[in-house]
């Protein structure tokens with residue numbers, strides 16, 4: 194059974210200003226990573242927050258499972274769930290990291306796991322092993338005994354990611370999760386997110402500003418512009434010089450590197 198997220202006619206209004214405008218997307222399937230890209234103020238964070246149930250939205254966000262024979266099995270209308278139930282299906286990692294709490298990295302990871310697994314059976318030993326596994330795969334096992342309040346910005350972002358990833362939700366929403374990281378950790382995080390999505394059939398939607406990174410690790414790219422979908426498809430279809438000129442206002446070339454990954458070479462802002 195593969196989870197699918199279907200968004201239909203989703204709108205978010207701040208005051209009287211429409212930010213997300215009647216947005217409909219073909220189903221987002223579990224097992225792969227979908228990048229949400231677009232210029233500043235396009236509405237990317239607002240869309241993630243609406244999917245996480247954190248801002249009031251009109252329209253429909255349905256989570257269903259597709260089996261070998263049935264089309265969509267038991268879809269749940271996420272917009273109608275109270276936030277406590279919503280959080281059982283969806284984990285959202287925001288850009289800002291409010292982590293000035295007196296816990297070690299390991300304790301915070303373990304507590305994130307236990308709160309997500311309250312209805313599932315997991316012994317203390319299994320939970321501890323899971324938490325350590327995620328820290329190890331993120332390359333921050335050496336930080337496990339450090340307090341969250343004594344970490345650098347990048348280390349805090351990695352610790353926060355560990356808390357999101359360890360939950361293994363059905364839907365994982367990550368808002369610029371690599372913004373504070375050096376290139377080694379950016380690659381490591383993107384690789385791990387892609388692996389976990391594949392291994393556990395998680396639906397991952399990730400906001401990124403690095404278009405080459407999105408093209409390399411994400412199977413699907415959704416380009417948002419002023420709350421509307423400007424392009425949606427596999428990287429080679431969505432990331433084109435025409436889209437970059439129209440949406441990002443840059444003159445750019447899109448070329449594969451020697452390893453076949455798409456690169457965006459920006460010549461000038463227009």
Ligand SMILES: Nc1ncnc2c1ncn2[C@@H]1O[C@H](COP(=O)(O)OP(=O)(O)OP(=O)(O)O)[C@@H](O)[C@H]1O
Pocket residue numbers: 207208212231232233234235236237238239240
């Ligand atoms: N709480 C709020 N109240 C009113 N307007 C808001 C609020 N949050 C965001 N906005 C507005 O909504 C629009 C979209 O903001 P959003 O943060 O979703 O964009 P974004 O695509 O994530 O941008 P960025 O790439 O700069 O992070 C912006 O014009 C912003 O000013």
